[in-house]
Amino acid sequence: MEYIPELSPSDSPSESTENTCDIADESAGGELFEIGQRFLFSDSSISLSAEDLTSMEEEDTTDEYKASTLDSEHRANGKSYMQWHGFLRKLKKGSTMHLHPFHPNLPHFRLIKKQLKRRRNAQSLSNFSLSDLQVATDNFSHENLIGEGGYSEVYRGRLEDGELVAIKRLIRETPTNKAEDYLSELGILVHVDHPNIANVIGYGIEGGMHLILPLSLNGSLSSVLSGQKEKLAWCFRYRIALGVASGISYLHEGCQRRIIHRDIKSDNVLLTEDFEPKITDFGLAKWLPDQWTQLTVSELEGTLGYLPPEFFMHGMVDEKTDVYAFGVLLLELITGRPAIDDSHQSLVMWAKPMLISKNYAELVDPSLGDAYDSEQMNRMVMVASICIHQSSTERPQMSQVVRMLKGNECIQPINKKFQKRPALRRTYPVEFIEEEECTA
The missing domain is CATH 1.10.510.10 (Transferase(Phosphotransferase) domain 1)
Structure with missing residues (x-):
């Protein structure tokens, strides 16, 4: 899928003020914006601290080598691949991830500063291990399968504290598509706050990509x-x-x-x-x-x-x-x-x-x-x-x-x-x- 037309660099924030938002990195998969000490990815609007981002950059160069040996199409998007891969690695490490519910491409950055102050208690999502999800769903048994679509399956589960949840597992073939779809959906879900929109409880990266949401008892x-x-x-x-x-x-x-x-x-x-x-x-x-x-x-x-x-x-x-x-x-x-x-x-x-x-x-x-x-x-x-x-x-x-x-x-x-x-x-x-x- 493609957007028509594409945004030009001039469409991105570029004001030089105390709250300047500078483009730190740009790729086909999205853009990283710097706001204060945090970096936000534009497609999913997920924030990382500057320290987190630095730790990604300082990790071994194995992934760089992998990106350089991809076929011609992947080489053209090597930077995007590295960005997604590094971000997923950071997601996998954390037991929780703080996700700020605003989009970085806002016209006035004083508004961003105000929102950052209001959102200090940002939504914190739990990072579930594969074993947690296997226990919750009886190893993703067919009896707990409650829905499936073109790129995902949804299972009924019960967490350790007894909460009933719906666990959405992405099943697309290519890792790059999985990453983009997963982070895009996760980023949108943490932005929305409405009583008639399902909220997200957590995520899981180990053994595949998972979203964990409250279970609706009456089904669809x-x-x-x-x-x-x-x-x-x-x-x-x-x-x-x-x-x-x-x-x-x-x-x-x-x-x-x-x-x-x-x-x-x-x-x-x-x-x-x-x-x-x-x-x-x-x-x-x-x-x-x-x-x-x-x-x-x-x-x-x-x-x-x-x-x-x-x-x-x-x-x-x-x-x-x-x-x-x-x-x-x-x-x-x-x-x-x-x-x-x-x-x-x-x-x-x-x-x-x-x-x-x-x-x-x-x-x-x-x-x-x-x-x-x-x-x-x-x-x-x-x-x-x-x-x-x-x-x-x-x-x-x-x-x-x-x-x-x-x-x-x-x-x-x-x-x-x-x-x-x-x-x-x-x-x-x-x-x-x-x-x-x-x-x-």
């Missing part, structure tokens, strides 16, 4: 909606919709840097004992710098059924990517149907005729009967319909979605929301195609 929203047990009551569905919308709105507008989750789906919404939703799995999430309106990807990443038209057409990703996926999730809550059913039919395509004709009653999950609030239901249906609009510019911001779901903002008419447009072949332009060209 997907498993609850599709389960054979008693169906999810409407009050919980509405609460889940509001919670997930609030969490995504926080990622888009409440963080110091915009975060695009890129894989919002019912499998990635975990439910606590009280059915409070927690957004999880930030493996595909990306920071989106303020000066960028979108980024472009060249690989099919995400989950079919939740991906918007512009992704298939041009590989475009921005906040509206998450908005579209949330619209699909709303349809799942309303209908009880999966995003893609056993016959491979898309939920969006199934629902559109009823949305166009405003036959909302036909959308409602039959298991609910009449046991739902009709006003809340109508708001959810109408919000879902505008979230899955074919044109990303017509979709609302997630902060608007929250207000609409609460009834605090009027929902605009949707008379022309589903106008059929000619199919376009997917391309990957360096410059983004104007909407008029897309719809011609």
